[in-house]
Amino acid sequence: MGGDRAGQAGMMENFSALFGGAEPQPPAAAAALGFGPGKPAGPGSAPPPTAAAPQSGEDHSRKTAASSGPFYLMRELPGNTELTGSTNLITHYNLEHAYNKFCGKKVKEKLSNFLPDLPGMIDLPGSHDNSSLRSLIEKPPICSSSFTPLTGTMLTGFRLHAGPLPEQCRLMHIQPPKKKNKHKHKQSRTQDPVPPETPSDSDHKKKKKKKEEDPERKRKKKEKKKKKPRPSFVWSSPLPIPGLYPRMHGKLPLLRLLLQAIQLSTGFKKKKKRHLVSECSWYHGNPRKSPTCICGTAFLAGIRDLARTRLTQAS
C-alpha cells in the first residue's frame, strides 16, 4: 500500500509538473503565430518573478490566467468595440440603399430585363448553344495573348455566298418578347415564332390555370348568349336617309312617351345598355354633349318584336 501511495504522489508531482512552473516553453515560432497551449496555467502555477524578455501575447494570457485565481480557462472578454453579429451589419456597412433597391421591389427574373439592349435570345441557357461563361473559364480558347488586325490575305477567308441565311441560323434577329399589360392578347397573336423559353414553375402553373379556365369560360359565354334574346335591328337602318331623321328628332320626346306607355302596359323592360352616338342611325345633333345614344334603338326593336308577336297572336 505504501508503495502505491508513493507511486500516486509521484504521479501527482508529474501532473503538477505538467501544468506548473516546470512547463516547457512553447517554441518561439508557434508563440509568434499565436498558437500555444489551449489551457492556461493551473492554480499552483505562478509566473516567473522577473520577466526579462519582452511580453508576448502568450505571457500576457498566462499572467491573466495567474491572476484568475482558482478559475480555469479564464480568458479576456471580447471588447465592445469588436464587430459581431449582434449589430446590424447591413446598416454598419451602409448597404441599406442596396438592400432596399434589390429586396424592396421585385427584381425581374430574366437576363433580358437586365440587358434590354442586347440583341439575340439571351434568356436561353448557355448550355443550349454552348455559349456559357462557365465553359469559357473552364476551357479557355487556345489563342495568342494579343489581338492583331486581319491582313488582306486573311480577309479573303471571309468571302461569303450571296443570299439570305437559313431560318435556323437567324438567332441574332430574334428578340425576347416584351410583355405589355394592355395588349396581351394582341401581342401573343402577332408575335413571330420564338424558340421556347425556359419557363419558371410559376409561369407554367399560370399557363395551366389559363388552359383549365378557358373552356369553362367559353361554355358560360355560350350559355349567356343563348339566354339573351337578340333584338333585330332591321327597323333601324344603318344607312342614314337624309331628310327623314331630322324630322324624327323633333318628335323623339313624343315617341318616348308613347313607348313608355307601351312599356307599362306590356311589361317590357328597357335594355340598360346604350350604344354610342357614332354607332346610331338616328340624328342626334351635337354628339359632344352626350357620347351615349338616347334614342333607345334596341328598345324600339324589342317593342317591335313584341308587337309583332301580339299581332300574330291576335290574327
Added chain:
Amino acid sequence: MAEKFDSLEEHLEKFVENIRQLGIIVSDFQPSSQAGLNQKLNFMVTGLQDIDKCRQQLHDISVPLEVFEYIDQGRNPQLYTKECLERALAKNEQVKGKIDTMKKFKSLLIQELTKVFPEDMAKYKAIRGEDPPT
C-alpha cells in the same frame, strides 16, 4: 472607380453594336457588301483590343463565380445580389439571436452559481470587475 467601369461598358456596347451590324450584313449577304464586312471584322479586332486594354485597370476587381451561373442560366444577375443580401441579413439575425441567448444564459448561470458558490463567485466577480449580468 466608376470611370473604369464606364469605359469598359462603352467599349462593350460598341463591340456588341458592331457585332449586331456584322450579323445583319451576314444574314443577307450581297457581294457588294464584302468591303463593309471586312471593315466590320477589323472593327471587331480593334474592339477586342480596346476591351483587353481595360483589363489592366480592373485587375483588382473580383467577381463571384456564382454570378456566371446566373448569367449562363439566363437569369438576372441582380437576383444574386438580392439573394446575397437576404442571406446576409438572415445569418446576421441568426447570430444575433445566438448572442442574445448566450448572454441570457450567462446571466442566469452567474445568478444560479452565486446561490450555490457565493464565495467563489465573489472572487470571480472581483477578477472580472465590472461584468454585470445582462
